[in-house]
Amino acid sequence: MLHKTLSSFQVMNAGTHEAALGMHLPVHQHASWEFVYYRAGKPECQLGNDVFVCEPGMLLTTPPRTMHAEWAWTPYSTYWIAIDAPETMPWLRMCMDDVDRTIGHTCTLIVREAGRHAPSSERMLELLGQQLDLLLDRAQEQHSLVPSERLVREAEQLIEERFATSLMIKDIAGEVGVSRSYLRSQFVQLRGHTPMDYLQMVRVRRSIGLLRNSTLTLETIAGMCGYNSASHLSRMVKRATGSSPGAVRRQE
The missing domain is CATH 1.10.10.60 (Homeodomain-like)
Known part of the structure; x- marks a missing residue:
């Protein structure tokens, strides 16, 4: 696994996205990592060559310059988080949240803090970003276990x-x-x-x-x-x- 330092990634921005039935997102890409946490609905997402049928509690991580799109076969809502990090970060492309919605709760706090623009927000986002990274590390460990x-x-x-x-x-x-x-x-x-x-x-x-x-x-x-x-x-x-x-x- 790639060794990560505390300065190897940074939360740049975060927000929410609400889509009505048929309100598709066409194929696009970003210069940074994008994490999308699905809160409600079951859209279909193309991420590179993979297609995911998304559901509440699912997190998708999209590397920089990776083509992706979403099809709103149902209404849906998400959190999105833009992260500045090396393209080689070893995050899972998809993981499911735990029963306590720990990842979802962390994403909620990140989105809330990104909208505050308080003097302490930069430090708080740094800490929350580290927490989210640790949760993804744990998801990776869980994923690598035999069933x-x-x-x-x-x-x-x-x-x-x-x-x-x-x-x-x-x-x-x-x-x-x-x-x-x-x-x-x-x-x-x-x-x-x-x-x-x-x-x-x-x-x-x-x-x-x-x-x-x-x-x-x-x-x-x-x-x-x-x-x-x-x-x-x-x-x-x-x-x-x-x-x-x-x-x-x-x-x-």
Whole structure:
């Protein structure tokens, strides 16, 4: 991957684009990079020799002097960001946003800041540009993973985010688009344990942290970590550590 320095790219301008049905953008090119984040609608985009059927949450990155066009087969709206950077930057041509719309949120902030023209806007755009670049690096890393590893990591992330709820593994499997049995088999193959085992490990780890670093009651910690009672919490901590919650709390 090309080594990037903090000065290797710069947000030049940013804005929004709204297109009605049939309001196509003919073939054109830019002297700079253009990032387009699709917010609504499903237009078709030609980017060089590739054609993408776009959808909300998709980001396309177009290098300088690359011919591209959009066909508004539906009404659609986008954010666009012009970036001054070397033509050889190793960004993916297309990536999809995560469930929290992290890329979309960053694009929103960039567009908002580009329209402010405040004394601090240049520095803020520099920082937001770096954040967007980092998100694209992460998308590249995710893209390069084998599908099974990507699947397991996505499930692990969901478990980490929702361990405090009444989480069902079948719901995690449904959200990542596979059956519960298939998700279990991939966890066992790649991690050596099941998704439920991982959920319990996350809950116990969080519980131990709260026991050692707070004065919260067992009932409160149980509720914060997805257990239905203090006794349930005690059993799981004892099983994982060989010690009671009280003993864990007294450990330095």
